[in-house]
Amino acid sequence: MKEFSFNHLSFSFTTGEPVLTDLTASFAPRAVHLLTGPSGSGKSTILKLIAGLLPKYGGQITAGNLTVPEGSRSGMLFQDPVMQFALDTPRHELEFTLENCQVPRGQMKGQIATALSFARVTPLADRKITTLSGGQQQRVALAAVVAMKPTILLLDEPFANVDSANRQLILNQLAQLNRKNKTTIIITDHECFGYQELHPQVWQLRDHHLHALTPKEGNELLRHADQQEAAPIRVTMPSKDEQAIVDFTDLTIRQGDSVLLTPTNLHLVKNKTTLLTGANGVGKSTLLKALARLLPYDGQINFQGTDIQKISPGKYFRDVGLIFQHANDQFLNVTVGEELALSRQHGHNPFFTRARLQQALSDLQLNGREDQVVYSLSGGQKKKLQLLLMLMMGQQLLLLDEPFTGLDSQSLATILQLIRESRQVLPLTIVVVSHQLSGIEDFVDYHLVMQNQQLSYQRN
Amino acid sequence: MNPSLKLFLILFISLEITFTSKLWANIIIILVALALLAVHHFSWRQFCWLIAIPFLPAMALFITISFFSPDRDWFYGWVLVSRIYGYVSLGTLFTATTSQLALARSLEQNCHLPSKYAYGVLAAFNLVPRIRQSINTIYMAARMRGVTLHWWSPTLYFKAILAAIQWSDQLAQAMESHGFVEGQVRSFATVITISKKDWLLLGGIILAVQFLVIALP
Numbered sequence: 198m199k200e201f202s203f204n205h206l207s208f209s210f211t212t213g214e215p216v217l218t219d220l221t222a223s224f225a226p227r228a229v230h231l232l233t234g235p236s237g238s239g240k241s242t243i244l245k246l247i248a249g250l251l252p253k254y255g256g257q258i259t260a261g262n263l264t265v266p267e268g269s270r271s272g273m274l275f276q277d278p279v280m281q282f283a284l285d286t287p288r289h290e291l292e293f294t295l296e297n298c299q300v301p302r303g304q305m306k307g308q309i310a311t312a313l314s315f316a317r318v319t320p321l322a323d324r325k326i327t328t329l330s331g332g333q334q335q336r337v338a339l340a341a342v343v344a345m346k347p348t349i350l351l352l353d354e355p356f357a358n359v360d361s362a363n364r365q366l367i368l369n370q371l372a373q374l375n376r377k378n379k380t381t382i383i384i385t386d387h388e389c390f391g392y393q394e395l396h397p398q399v400w401q402l403r404d405h406h407l408h409a410l411t412p413k414e415g416n417e418l419l420r421h422a423d424q425q426e427a428a429p430i431r432v433t434m435p436s437k438d439e440q441a442i443v444d445f446t447d448l449t450i451r452q453g454d455s456v457l458l459t460p461t462n463l464h465l466v467k468n469k470t471t472l473l474t475g476a477n478g479v480g481k482s483t484l485l486k487a488l489a490r491l492l493p494y495d496g497q498i499n500f501q502g503t504d505i506q507k508i509s510p511g512k513y514f515r516d517v518g519l520i521f522q523h524a525n526d527q528f529l530n531v532t533v534g535e536e537l538a539l540s541r542q543h544g545h546n547p548f549f550t551r552a553r554l555q556q557a558l559s560d561l562q563l564n565g566r567e568d569q570v571v572y573s574l575s576g577g578q579k580k581k582l583q584l585l586l587m588l589m590m591g592q593q594l595l596l597l598d599e600p601f602t603g604l605d606s607q608s609l610a611t612i613l614q615l616i617r618e619s620r621q622v623l624p625l626t627i628v629v630v631s632h633q634l635s636g637i638e639d640f641v642d643y644h645l646v647m648q649n650q651q652l653s654y655q656r657n
Numbered sequence: 658m659n660p661s662l663k664l665f666l667i668l669f670i671s672l673e674i675t676f677t678s679k680l681w682a683n684i685i686i687i688l689v690a691l692a693l694l695a696v697h698h699f700s701w702r703q704f705c706w707l708i709a710i711p712f713l714p715a716m717a718l719f720i721t722i723s724f725f726s727p728d729r730d731w732f733y734g735w736v737l738v739s740r741i742y743g744y745v746s747l748g749t750l751f752t753a754t755t756s757q758l759a760l761a762r763s764l765e766q767n768c769h770l771p772s773k774y775a776y777g778v779l780a781a782f783n784l785v786p787r788i789r790q791s792i793n794t795i796y797m798a799a800r801m802r803g804v805t806l807h808w809w810s811p812t813l814y815f816k817a818i819l820a821a822i823q824w825s826d827q828l829a830q831a832m833e834s835h836g837f838v839e840g841q842v843r844s845f846a847t848v849i850t851i852s853k854k855d856w857l858l859l860g861g862i863i864l865a866v867q868f869l870v871i872a873l874p
Contacts, residue, residue, distance in 0.1 A: 248834060250830050250833065250834065254826060254829070254830055272834065272836075273834045275827075275830075275831070275834070277827075279787075280824060280827035280828065280831055281831045281834070281835075282783070282831065283776055283779065283780035283783070283828060283831060283832050283835070283837075284758070284779065284780070284783060285758070285783050289758060290835070292846035292847075293776070293835065293837075293846075294835040294836055295844070295846065296843045296844050296845060296846055297835060297836035297837045297838070297841070297843055298836045298844075299841075299842060299843060299844045300844055301844055302844060302845060302846060302848065305844075305846050325786075326783075327783075327786045327787060327790075341835055342834070342835075345835070345836050489797065490797075491793065491794070491797055510800055511800065511805065514797070514800035514801045515803070517801075518801045519797070519801065521794070521798070525820070525823070526791070526794045526795075526798055527798055528798075529795075529798060529799055529802060529804065529812060529816065539802055539804070540802060542803075543802055543803025543804065544803070572819070572823060586802070587801070590801065590802060590803065592801070
């Protein structure tokens, strides 16, 4: 089989600067490739070019070309898990997929069962996709792509919403797929831990160019990432005399007919950062949404001693903000400049003077993008803008739902530094749900774990 | 009954009652539809909605025709009312007894509708719960940025339309990435056939409706 190769390829979207310039690289078939690089560097673009979705759905190749071997069939998993399904349940989606691939009816059942168990989603097969959590949806999407038996599997940040246990499971499955079916696998990931088993060819995307690391360099990078990941988070238990900002009294959360949280009494400490972790679908996002009054619950949630149902929405959301898992949900306007103007107009965080805002924008590499449409930013850029916009609002309590998805370590450090500086001027309580733990060890004060329908503080 | 034939039957009966003015035929059609809905465990609340929603337009028509038309024709007023309820109960019967997926599959396999339309419409239907969620989310996102949106706020619709445009693009990409190619031959997970029984049922019901329309006043 021939290789997938880029020959001096340049690509740009119709507006804005080129995403890739003079890119030359060839991906060996039957191997595993890992693409790393800062957010916004064009990792997703490369995958979509290989999948043939670009330039069909926007942008143009301005120079060079891309060679795709004949008879190759690509399956692609997208960064955003929500928008990958045309049908209502995982089983129907898989049937639809196999119908497209002209799999005879007799073989469908078996192939679907295999694919579902591959991605560990067999029990979810007949649930409505809209009721699944982000991580579960991502695994269902993986099942659909694997069912297609592609010769090349393209995974775009596939683990951004997947917890570490499932991440490891899926990585093992991918290794098997690569060995048995000789499937070429190309993964983009800003985190490199857990990949040693797969022996991938590591690529770094820097300054619009792809650099292939030598096996030695690659191994070094992966080993380093594994060590970092293994470092535990240093946390303590909150003491009794610390001031609470939120109290749960017999808080119970249901989703459909399943209970996500049995009656819980707990408090969140004021002006500290509390990390909330737990497996996919355990109800982390649902808990945050209950706190933000987006979903119903039983029991009582008090904010600074008052039942949140008795506070008017206008007042409540002056004090409490939610950073949505999907960055697009946060935006209200069209361009970056308009979004910033809106937050300047209504925000009351004294930290963000004009000068400091300019500084923050350039630190986050968002400067000069004022006229760009927010929806055309890359995944990581959207996340950075989203965090900045909400920090400017100056709420007392910020609920962060997977805020670091798609952020490279440099951007992550910058964002955390910005939060620290802002906190010195205006105290801020943070509850953060994150699967990504590397890089935020020093940022977290307390650690809440959600499992077996219970919520408890953890200590190490 | 085969979903495509059922759709044809419902449309046929609706057209027929549009071009005839037979009160009793309409009433019997409504009663049969309601009885079938009852068999399908339609709840009381749903029945109440079924009656309440067309009530205002039906009454408006009735009053206009019965009191303000040149010949003050009460009979024709009632015919129009029964026609409206006829459409509504037939439509409800169809949606309550047919799954969207089965209809899409039947239209694709039995009527040879291009799969692009069958699945495109289906995908759009599956977006409905997501649209609700996202409208709620837009309200909240605005609150958190110090903006209060109302149902008449342009921003709300702007965001909703923007989301819809984005979704349509992403949906197309998602379908394509799951192997969907326009016009390409597909296999079928569930084969939907039109049985002899379906044809007989269709013919029988159409004949019965003709009898009602001709025999009754």
